[in-house]
Amino acid sequence: MRSVFWEDHQLKMIDQRILPARFEIVAYRAHREVARAIQEMVVRGAPAIGAAAAFGLALAGYESASASTSDLLADLRAAANTLKASRPTAVNLAWAVDRVMRAADRMQGERSADDLRQAVLLEAQKIADEDVEINKRMAEHGAALIRDGDTVIHHCNTGALATVDWGTALGVIHTAHEQGKRIHVLVDETRPRLQGARLTAWELEQYGIPYEIISDNMSGHFLKAGQVQKCFVGSDRTAANGDVANKIGTYMLALAAHDNGVPFYPVVPTSTIDLSLAHGNLIPIEERNPDEVLGIQFHGEPIAPANAKARNPAFDVTPARLVTGIVTENGVAYPPFEMSLKDLVK
Numbered sequence: 001m002r003s004v005f006w007e008d009h010q011l012k013m014i015d016q017r018i019l020p021a022r023f024e025i026v027a028y029r030a031h032r033e034v035a036r037a038i039q040e041m042v043v044r045g046a047p048a049i050g051a052a053a054a055f056g057l058a059l060a061g062y063e064s065a066s067a068s069t070s071d072l073l074a075d076l077r078a079a080a081n082t083l084k085a086s087r088p089t090a091v092n093l094a095w096a097v098d099r100v101m102r103a104a105d106r107m108q109g110e111r112s113a114d115d116l117r118q119a120v121l122l123e124a125q126k127i128a129d130e131d132v133e134i135n136k137r138m139a140e141h142g143a144a145l146i147r148d149g150d151t152v153i154h155h156c157n158t159g160a161l162a163t164v165d166w167g168t169a170l171g172v173i174h175t176a177h178e179q180g181k182r183i184h185v186l187v188d189e190t191r192p193r194l195q196g197a198r199l200t201a202w203e204l205e206q207y208g209i210p211y212e213i214i215s216d217n218m219s220g221h222f223l224k225a226g227q228v229q230k231c232f233v234g235s236d237r238t239a240a241n242g243d244v245a246n247k248i249g250t251y252m253l254a255l256a257a258h259d260n261g262v263p264f265y266p267v268v269p270t271s272t273i274d275l276s277l278a279h280g281n282l283i284p285i286e287e288r289n290p291d292e293v294l295g296i297q298f299h300g301e302p303i304a305p306a307n308a309k310a311r312n313p314a315f316d317v318t319p320a321r322l323v324t325g326i327v328t329e330n331g332v333a334y335p336p337f338e339m340s341l342k343d344l345v346k
Contacts (some may be wrong), residue, residue: 002132002165004043004051006125009062012160016161017120020202031060031079038086041193045162046236046272047131052094053083054124057100061117068295072113076104076120088284089245089315091274096127128164129252134269135166137329142172142232142267145325145332148181150229153219153257154189155234156247157199158234158267169232169267172327177209182250185211186222190247192292192312216249219257231257235268235326241319242337243280244268248313254322263324270345280317288312 003014010027011034018024026042028034034056035044043052059112060079068074080097087093103123107116146152152173156162159170167174177183185204190196191332197213204211216221222228231253237245244250244266257264290310298305326333326341334339 002128003161004048004128004164005053006055006058006121006128011052011059013037013052014161015042015342016044016199017163019198021303028056029059030063031056031083034059034165035083035086038083044195045157046092046167046234047163047269048161049087049090050096050271051124051128051131051164053086053093054096054100056083056125057304058121059095061120061206069108069111069113069116072116073104073108076101080254087286089236089286092269092271095271099127100124114208115332119295120233131164131269132178134271134329135163135168135171136175138168138173138327139166139171140271141329141332142169142265142327143176143179143181143252145167145263145265145327146172146181146230147185149179151184152230152232153222153228153253154200155216155231155250155253156190157195157203157282159200160205161199161203162234166219168234168269169265170200170344172232172267173209174207174219177207183209185209186228187211187213188219188249188253189213190249190294191216192296195276216252219253219258221325223256223260225263226260228257228262231262231264233264233266235266235272236266236315237277237283238266238273238326238341239277239280239283240273240275240341241279242323242326242333242335242341243283244318244323244326245280245283245285245321246318248316251316251318254303254318258322264322265269265317265325265327265332267327268321270330273328273341273345275345280319281316285316285319286314288314289298
């Protein structure tokens, strides 16, 4: 099933905070609730966040009591600002919200407020439907890079849970598995929120793909030992030069892969490529609550002293020089990325 979907005039999502212990669907009727759900990571993964925010705008349209299109557009613009502020790094969020607002602006003065509400919902649904098709196209391009018998390291979660359905990097692995290739996956835990251990491992079990969980600091050992043939990761924003912002720990994985001659492939829908940013140093990096680091327990007790402080950047930026190729729905981009990414986005 889809991780994000519209049903009964509500936005419904899989609650990713409680997997794998429990599988629950949560429902939202207000755009501020959706913004909070994005902040609290009920939904996560750049494509899924974008779709959720688009549907959040649809909810804002139905929340508004405005009878004119001009007044309704003003309410939608206010809701758009609230949704876009919920998480700063994932470019899909702003991209999806801006796309829905462009569709809404085209309706101004032409039809009724109810027609405008329906147009906003239809555009949000288009974004969700297109995401699934885009992911499947990316998966075909990426699966061609995987050979029978490969062991792959995967960081964070990039599967159906991180998108509307199918997934980006994990979608590549899923497709290669469906093609009959024998694949083994080393799953980075992905600290501190453990999206790899909690979510990627859960998805791989659903697909019947063999895997083993490793802590993030073990990947260098397996790469140096020659036990890994490929690395596949996702991206929340990719700059014009090929610098890739992804879940914290990706940069260290890329360094170890590069040092050991192992190909490193981000799998990136073109909606995640931000050609307006020349390089990755311009990508805003979200700093999350330090309690996500300090709250980890060992044998039921906190791992840190009571007065300890922590830093908690949610993302890091992998320089393009460490990237072998970038898989998109339009093909695989190779260096120089300034040229190849621009061509694939077009």
